[in-house]
Amino acid sequence: MGHIFVIAEHRNGEIRDITFEMLQKAGALAQDLSCNVTAVLLAGPGETFADDLAKWADQVLVLEDERIKTYDSDFYTGIVAALVKEQQPLLTLMGHTSWGMDYAPAVAARTGYPLATDATDILLEDGFPRVIRQMYGGKLFSRVSFSPSAGYMITVRPGAFQADGAGEKSGEVVSQTLPEGLESPRREFLEFEDTAAGDVDITQADFLVSVGRGVGDADNIGTVQELADLLGGTLSCSRPVVDKNWLPKYHQVGTSGKSVKPKVYLALGISGAFQHVAGIAGADCVIAVNKDKKAPIFRVADYGIADDLFTVVDALKEKTKSG
Ligand SMILES: Cc1cc2nc3c(=O)[nH]c(=O)nc-3n(C[C@H](O)[C@H](O)[C@H](O)COP(=O)(O)OP(=O)(O)OC[C@H]3O[C@@H](n4cnc5c(N)ncnc54)[C@H](O)[C@@H]3O)c2cc1C
Missing domain, CATH: 3.40.50.620 (HUPs)
Structure with a gap:
C-alpha cells in the first residue's frame, strides 16, 4: 500500500x-x-x-x-x-x-x-x-x-x-534514525525574535475593523479608528499599511502578519490577496467594502459592499451615533 x-x-x-x-x-x-x-x-x-x-x-x-x-x-x-x-x-x-x-x-x-x-x-x-x-x-x-x-x-x-x-x-x-552522510549545515540558528506584542492583540479580538491600502493615506486611518471605537472593534490592517508606516506591525493580518479568528471581519479597501486572506480563514463572517466590484476579497466575503469605503464608514458612524 x-x-x-x-x-x-x-x-x-x-x-x-x-x-x-x-x-x-x-x-x-x-x-x-x-x-x-x-x-x-x-x-x-x-x-x-x-x-x-x-x-x-x-x-x-x-x-x-x-x-x-x-x-x-x-x-x-x-x-x-x-x-x-x-x-x-x-x-x-x-x-x-x-x-x-x-x-x-x-x-x-x-x-x-x-x-x-x-x-x-x-x-x-x-x-x-x-x-x-x-x-x-x-x-x-x-x-x-x-x-x-x-x-x-x-x-x-x-x-x-x-x-x-x-x-x-x-x-x-x-x-527513525537520521540518514547517514548528512552535510554539515551552512548556517547557525541563533534565536527567535518575535514581533512586538503591541498594545492590541488582534488574534483575540471578536470584531476586527481592518484597513487596506485603499484607505489612501495615514491621515485617513483616524476616521476608521473612530468607527472601530464606536462599534467596539479592534483595528487591524493589510501589509501595505504597515509597510507605509501608517500602523505598527502588530496590527497586520496575513501570512507574514497574524492569523485571526474574529466573529466579524470588516475589510475596508483590501483587495483580498492570498497572503491576506490566508490570515482570515478562521473568521466567522467577512464583510468586505471595496470600490472595485471584481476585487478578489468578494470571493471570500459573506457580505460585500461595492462602494467607496469612506461613504460606508461615514454611514456606519452616523447610524451608530443616532442609533
Ligand atoms: C511574502 C509575502 C508576504 C505577504 N504577507 C502579507 C500579509 O501578511 N498580509 C497582507 O495583507 N499582505 C501580505 N502580502 C502582500 C500581499 O501580496 C498584497 O500586496 C497585500 O495584501 C495588498 O494589500 P491591500 O489589499 O491593502 O492593497 P491593494 O492590493 O493595493 O488593494 C487596495 C484595494 O483597495 C481598493 N480601494 C482603493 N480605494 C478605495 C476606496 N476609497 N474605497 C474602497 N476601496 C478602495 C482597491 O480597489 C483595491 O482592491 C505579502 C506579500 C508577500 C510577497
Missing part, C-alpha cells in the same frame, strides 16, 4: 496550523487512494509533538536530534530527500511557508520527483494528483498536472484547507 507523507512544521514548542491543514487534506486523499498517511516529524530530543500528530496520521515517523530542534534548511533537505528516496511516498505534502519554500525545491531536485508549489487545492483524476494554483493575485486559477512519476511533491498554501476537530486516528509512532 502506498502512502502520503506530510512533513510537520513546529515552532517555539507548537505544531503549526499548516501541519494539521495538510494532514486533514492528506486524510481525504488517502481515503480516495486507499493508502495511509505518514506524518514526518523532525524535532529535538524529547519533544512531545508526536502524540498530537498521531491523532491525524496512520503513522508518525519521528527523527530526533539536537541539530533539528529548530528548522535548518540543509538538514531538512538532506533528511526529507533521503526518506522520500527510501520510502517512495506517492505524495509528499510540505507547507508553502518560509520553510517549505526553502527546502521543497531542493528536495525535488535531489529526488527527481516533480513539485507543484502553493497549492490551494489538490484533486485526483484517474488516481493522479492535480493541483489548483492561483495566478495574478488570485484573479485566475490554474490546474496543474504532473509528468508521470513514482511520486509527486506539493507545497500547500497555509489556510487553503481547514483542520476540523482534534483528529480521530491513533497512528503508530515510529522512531
Whole structure:
C-alpha cells in the first residue's frame, strides 16, 4: 500500500496550523487512494509533538536530534530527500511557508520527483494528483498536472484547507534514525525574535475593523479608528499599511502578519490577496467594502459592499451615533 507523507512544521514548542491543514487534506486523499498517511516529524530530543500528530496520521515517523530542534534548511533537505528516496511516498505534502519554500525545491531536485508549489487545492483524476494554483493575485486559477512519476511533491498554501476537530486516528509512532552522510549545515540558528506584542492583540479580538491600502493615506486611518471605537472593534490592517508606516506591525493580518479568528471581519479597501486572506480563514463572517466590484476579497466575503469605503464608514458612524 502506498502512502502520503506530510512533513510537520513546529515552532517555539507548537505544531503549526499548516501541519494539521495538510494532514486533514492528506486524510481525504488517502481515503480516495486507499493508502495511509505518514506524518514526518523532525524535532529535538524529547519533544512531545508526536502524540498530537498521531491523532491525524496512520503513522508518525519521528527523527530526533539536537541539530533539528529548530528548522535548518540543509538538514531538512538532506533528511526529507533521503526518506522520500527510501520510502517512495506517492505524495509528499510540505507547507508553502518560509520553510517549505526553502527546502521543497531542493528536495525535488535531489529526488527527481516533480513539485507543484502553493497549492490551494489538490484533486485526483484517474488516481493522479492535480493541483489548483492561483495566478495574478488570485484573479485566475490554474490546474496543474504532473509528468508521470513514482511520486509527486506539493507545497500547500497555509489556510487553503481547514483542520476540523482534534483528529480521530491513533497512528503508530515510529522512531527513525537520521540518514547517514548528512552535510554539515551552512548556517547557525541563533534565536527567535518575535514581533512586538503591541498594545492590541488582534488574534483575540471578536470584531476586527481592518484597513487596506485603499484607505489612501495615514491621515485617513483616524476616521476608521473612530468607527472601530464606536462599534467596539479592534483595528487591524493589510501589509501595505504597515509597510507605509501608517500602523505598527502588530496590527497586520496575513501570512507574514497574524492569523485571526474574529466573529466579524470588516475589510475596508483590501483587495483580498492570498497572503491576506490566508490570515482570515478562521473568521466567522467577512464583510468586505471595496470600490472595485471584481476585487478578489468578494470571493471570500459573506457580505460585500461595492462602494467607496469612506461613504460606508461615514454611514456606519452616523447610524451608530443616532442609533
Ligand atoms: C511574502 C509575502 C508576504 C505577504 N504577507 C502579507 C500579509 O501578511 N498580509 C497582507 O495583507 N499582505 C501580505 N502580502 C502582500 C500581499 O501580496 C498584497 O500586496 C497585500 O495584501 C495588498 O494589500 P491591500 O489589499 O491593502 O492593497 P491593494 O492590493 O493595493 O488593494 C487596495 C484595494 O483597495 C481598493 N480601494 C482603493 N480605494 C478605495 C476606496 N476609497 N474605497 C474602497 N476601496 C478602495 C482597491 O480597489 C483595491 O482592491 C505579502 C506579500 C508577500 C510577497
